[in-house]
Amino acid sequence: MSEHPQYAKIWRTVQLIPLGKVASYGQIADLAGLPGRARLVGKSLGFVPKDMEVPWHRVLRSNGQIAFPTGSEQSQKQSGLLQQEDVAVFNNRVKLSIFQWQPDLAEMLWKLEY
DNA sequence: AGGGTGACCGGAC
DNA sequence: AGTCCGGCCACCC
Numbered sequence: 001m002s003e004h005p006q007y008a009k010i011w012r013t014v015q016l017i018p019l020g021k022v023a024s025y026g027q028i029a030d031l032a033g034l035p036g037r038a039r040l041v042g043k044s045l046g047f048v049p050k051d052m053e054v055p056w057h058r059v060l061r062s063n064g065q066i067a068f069p070t071g072s073e074q075s076q077k078q079s080g081l082l083q084q085e086d087v088a089v090f091n092n093r094v095k096l097s098i099f100q101w102q103p104d105l106a107e108m109l110w111k112l113e114y
Numbered sequence: 115a116g117g118g119t120g121a122c123c124g125g126a127c
Numbered sequence: 128a129g130t131c132c133g134g135c136c137a138c139c140c
Contacts, residue, residue, distance in 0.1 A: 006137085025122055040137055042121035059121080067121035074121080 006034060007044040014045070017058040020085050021101035022094055024062040031103065042067065057081040064096040 013032040017023050023031075025038040034040065045056040057078045061067055068075035070092040079089045087099050 004137085026124095029122090036123095036135060037137070038122040039120055039135075040122095043138075045121065056121085061121085062123055078121095 004044075006032075006037075006040060007047060009033070010041050010044045011048060011052065011054045014054050014056065014059060016103070017055055017101050019055075020087060020099070022058045022060050022064075022082070022087060022096070022099050023101045024060055024096075025067075026062055027101075028059060038062075058087075058101075060094060060096075064094045064100075066092045066094075 009032045010028060013028050014023075016031075025041040028041045029035060029037045032041075041059065045054070045059060048054045048056060066075045066078050066089070068078065075092055079092070082089050082094065087094055
């Protein structure tokens, strides 16, 4: 439970990804005000508190791939959660041209309260 | 202190 | 379309 202040910020940003859309690790880092820290986003998602709802499955690599190895338990779970919200996964991968979240800047400023 | 480690990224072939 | 490679940077020994 010892948190780094950055984690909460990342989790909040991930919570803004709309159902049926996805974002990349780097994109989340940028939106969270942490450019260059895509890897930190991945790590933080492994530490989401159980009582918090964070749609971690909507975060993918910059090429649309699920970050976990194909066929692994985790990738199967992520894939299932995505398809459950009508995001098509093919070969461990999602077409970003169709499903990538494109946040409206004004709305972001509002929700993140800078 | 300093080196290794990632749920990463972009460019170069 | 892949694969490779260097860069990245907070975190953890």
